[in-house]
Amino acid sequence: MDHATHFGSELRRLREAAGLSLSELSRRINYSKGYLSKIENGRARANPAMAKRCDEILETGGILCTVLGAGAPSASRYKPAPPARSAVPAWTRPSGLPRDTADLLGRDTELGEIIKGLAGGSADASGMVTLCAVVGMGGVGKTALAVRAAHRLRDRFPDGLLFMDLHGYADTAMVEPADALDRLLRRLGVPGEMIPPHAEDRSALFRDRVEGRSLLLILDNARDAAHVLPLLPGTSGCRVLVTSRSELGALEDARRVRLAPLPHHVAVALLRTLGEDGHKAGGRPTGSVLDGIARGCAGLPLALRIASARFRAGLDAGEPPHADRDRNRLADLDDGERNLAAVFDASIRSLTPELSRAYLLLGFHPGPDFDLETAAALMGAGRDEARRRLHRLLGAHLLTRHRPGRFQFHDLLRLFARGRAEATLPGAERDGALRRETGHYLRSLEAADRLITPHRHRLEPMAGESEPHHDVHDYGEALGWIAAEQDNLVAICRAALEAGLDDHCWRLAYAFRGFLFLAKPWEAWIETHELALRAARRAGDQRAEAMTLNNLGLAHLERGDHDAAAVLYERARLLFSDLGDEYGENTAVAHLAWVHFRRGDPHTALLQSGRALAFVERRGLDRNTAILLRDTAFIEMHLGRYADAVLRLHRALETFTAVGLHVDAAMALNCLGEAEHRLGRAEQAREFLLRAAELGRSGGSRHEEARAHDALGAVEAAGGDTELALAHWRAAALHYTAVCDTRRAEMVRGRIDAVSRCQSL
Template sequence: MEERPVEFGGALRRLREESGLSQSALSARIHYSKGYLSKVETGKATGNREFAKACDDALTAGGVLAALVRERAERQETGDVVTAITGLPPTTPHFTGRSAELARIAAFVASEVGETACVLSGMAGAGKTALGLRASWDARESFPDGCLFLDLRGHALGTAMATAHDALDPLLRLLGVPGEQIPPHVDARANLYRSRLRGKRVLLFFDNVRSAAQVAPLLPAEPRCRVIITSRNRLNALDDAVHLPVDVLPEREAVVLFRAVGGDRARAAADDVVGRVVERCGRLPLAIRIAAARFRGSPLWTVEDFEQRLADETSRLDVLDDGERSVAAAFSLSCQALTDEQLRLFGLLALHPGRDVEIRTTAALADAGLAHTRNLVDHLGDAHLVAHDTPDHLAVHDLVREFARDRVLPGITADEQAAAVLRMLDHNLLLAESSDEFLAPHRFRPPFTPNDLPEVSEKFTDRESALTWIDVEWPNLVGLCHLAAARGLHRLCWQLAYILRDFFFLAKLWDPWIDTHLVAASSARAVGDSKALAMTLDNLGMAHVDRGDLEVAVGYFEEALELFRELEDEHGITDALSNLAWAALYLDDHQTALRGLREVMESYRGRGRTRSAAIALRGVALVETELGRYSEAVAHAEQARGEFEGLALHLDVVMSVNCAGWAHFQAGDHGAAVGCYGEAVELGERCGSRYEVARALTGLGNVREAAGRHGEAVELWAKADGVHGGLNPVMIGEARVRFGLSGFV
């Protein structure tokens, strides 16, 4: 008996080596773990017909291995008594990927020491059962006393959850205990169950477990037994178990799954279209399988048509329902154990426009303190309805958020929803304003009067925290601008857009800058706020100037100027005239630019607006450089720098240093230019302006190229492109010179 698995394993090893395959290469072809393959080859596991056929096919062995398995079966039928039960359900033929998870489970089941239970937890539809079954089938030959499967119905629709008492009855019967000998009490059943497993090596698979208490009495004391558990909850109380989270599929594996289930038309479809389909499904295996099955059963659909149906968020969950399986139904079951307060927060999260939500914003939605909100979120996380990206941010899967919006949020009154949105907007506007105060401390900001600030809303106390926050949160703030407009909260919409301007200028995020200000302009018009509209249009023009769309920018500036004059707003008039003068500079109307910048500089000084005056002075220096008045340009750039240093405006300082470097370069004083540009690199890195660093590096490259050191120039230009690609030659003289010197390198 002992030699029979060795006989099969030896033949397998010989055939593999003759084919020139390593164990890793063969395991990848047959989709069994390398560890299991090694055990078969050494006789520690026996191999079965399915395994033998897979090896025969991979090694083109002509059925040699399958024949050995048949011979072994015949010997067993005539002389050996087989008592072990393998009650595992069949695996899906379309199982895809999960190699890392399979390897980890294989290592767990192969061990005869340490933890005896492994919990596979993840959101509904993540493929936990399929993963556990595949791993169990791979390992079944290592459990000579049997492999048992039991669905505990922890999240089953219309069926009562199985208790430990319920589960122990069939388990004991499978272990050979006659029905009349099964004790009535759960503790007695558990004692008998553990006794029956003593000295045996059995693999137990408990599927669909809701709680640790449900499964704890089913855990064997025998150290050679192994238990695989699947659950939508984390089962934190099973602290002696191996915990393996099961996430959505990577994109490549998600595409493979859709093609496999979707049939020939899916396999023939273009990669980019199938990629969009699986992204619409959130790369969730259940959603992909339903989508692929529906596509396969609808021959009139093209993949492009199907992708467009999934693109509609209002009906996506309906598409992901094939009559027997439903993503929405699966999520509904995950909500069963939530308290009313937890379910309320889950619904309110759907009001947030982004996938990632900061914990303080979550607390604002809940109208709760931070500690209590963390506790609520932890319970949602335990049910895999949210995930933690970082300790202070949670993520909501796209399909889960759509489910919360469509099926949970309607259970919350309209008044309560409106109050939650207002708290969320007030909270984020306060933090955005606080961040902007560190970014541009001397900037004019319209007064912000919050409606009812949540308990968690506190301003930043240091620059680093403020800028780190806005660097992460700006996509959500863009979404909140649109949300405010859609909810008719127009004042909050345009104020938030206005506050974001300086960050967008620093980061050179022109598209969201323009996007937020377009919706803000619509909001200002909706409430007839001419002052807000004029300021927004002026900022829109600045965005277009910074991007190099000069004619568009001039149109916005002129419209803003007209509104400011109607309002007799001298402050606004001067700003609009200043912006028009800057546009004239970039349009090569240098005399108009010089005259306009000098006039607004004097106006700013007369009004005590030191920063604005220094900005105009820097503009004068740029115009003077274009006019060849280099010594004046250098003097004015250095004067502007000094004024900015006095105001502790670090970004404006580095812009002035680059301005001086540009004037020195144009004057032919390359040594002085190198000094300025080198200092600008250091200052720009310190204040976080990649744009100004790239400008300075480009200037240094220009100096090297002018000196005939082409290789060094190319390295510096490449470094500049790596820091911030695409400096606009219309706006940046250094970029214009680079293209002229290098032939567009």
């Protein structure tokens, strides 16, 4: 019986005596079941580390190490003997692992995933290598996490650890697979003269060298999957941990651990921990300074470490970031040894020229996120090509998909991309990208507004504009699209004004107004229309200025600033009068009626509203007629003319329903419900108000939904059902608060408190 066969027989005998299956022993010693089977059948030779591990698990008292070392036919007669001369060098237990990072915060979950993935049981197939890939943007801390995991796993791999920095994104030359294999083989004890010249042969020799070993290979900073594949062992006893800025999609069997920037509270804690060492005379940073630095670094660990080092060296005062400092923020993230912009630059250099250009153009997007259509407009590409480019940028971790169909930059990457674009792309190309994006948003918003406010007075389209736009097909889809793009629409209005695209700017605000009236995001409404007003005046377009004044006045009126609204409406009326625009002048008069009403003069309000109503009736403007019927009825209700008001409201409701104006219909139903309640018809009031609440909800108007619940509370309270009344008032307070109508919310809460006090007596 030869030595290998005898060792295998002893291993099987001792394993079975211990009551362990081959699979269980494989799992415990971290060697593959297939490799153990070969050893037990004499088809493979064991190594000392494996024999020692088996002795420990099987509690043999060192029998297997003795058998392996003696090479004799009986364990009882084995004596140590010098190893035979061989062309294969002795195994050298490698390491070379970098030192661990002292301050690694906020990565416990990801660390657990890596350890679980690499320390689990061996695969049944001997050629299956367990592979874990830590992926994420540059500077997010992939290497630090991989090194921490390797230190934790060190004792699980008796044949050692191999660490190799592949420099896939470094300023120095990338370590090609052939060179990496040469270095790995030398560290495994293979003399240089035994290393073959060709990469394929080196890869084969490396696999042979680690065959049957329990080894952890750490491949840091891999450029892509092709960079990694030639370096993979061919046995499951070896485990591989890779870090990369690429998603490494071709490594299909890899367990991926994706690293994101740190949450804000963890970033502050890291800064505080880093700052425990000495500081300049200024002392330790205050909580507000730490908060400002953390926000400026947007959770990126490398940025946080650089910023902390600069602060400790007295280079920064740690001011919180603001718009004026944005351009300098990246330049400030350089402590003389580490430079964040250089890290980002390496990521861009890894892209093709076409993809790099597309990425830089995306950096001109002024808002927080974007969709496929916006990306296509900025790139000047079709949807399919834009989708392919976005996929590659996601794979390179230069963009993130923060929810389905929505993409965004990390804040610092956005600054980098925009700065690089301004420095490298021709002005005409930059201007063209912004014009395409602005045109895309204008066309998309106009299409959505047609579904939300059909029959609204429309503007003639801009000449020569034919950008593709986002397709929406119904009211709900249009409402959802604008809600998702709200912050982007404000930002694009800003960018249009800054770029001198005045017509785009005021037209965007005009198309936005329908949604703004429904949802009532006051800050967005007022900012976009103040920007539009500046654009219209700079363009010398008096009609655009007058229309914008009217819509801006409505925002102030809805917020309760009647004086500001009155000034804006009067300016609009005078401009329309000078232009000979009766329709515009009449619209301003109708708005001024509401100013009078809110100021406590319902009689003047009724007079002006009636005048405006007569004008639109003569013109046959059905939508405007219905709106003014409802407005006039509301004023009549305040004067106690409920019967007249109900007749007008039914006429208005019929038109709103016919033309699909859901929120206008909800407003009319709310008025009808209040009027019927005043007339003592509780059942009819309840029916109208419930319909109003439902239409407000489905139409996207939380304000009208709140108003319906407010009135329903009054109906139920008058009928003696205080519990139901309280339920409606609580819903009303919730919705008023959501639309920042604090005055009405406080009024409703006052009613709730009053009822609650009465119940407690």
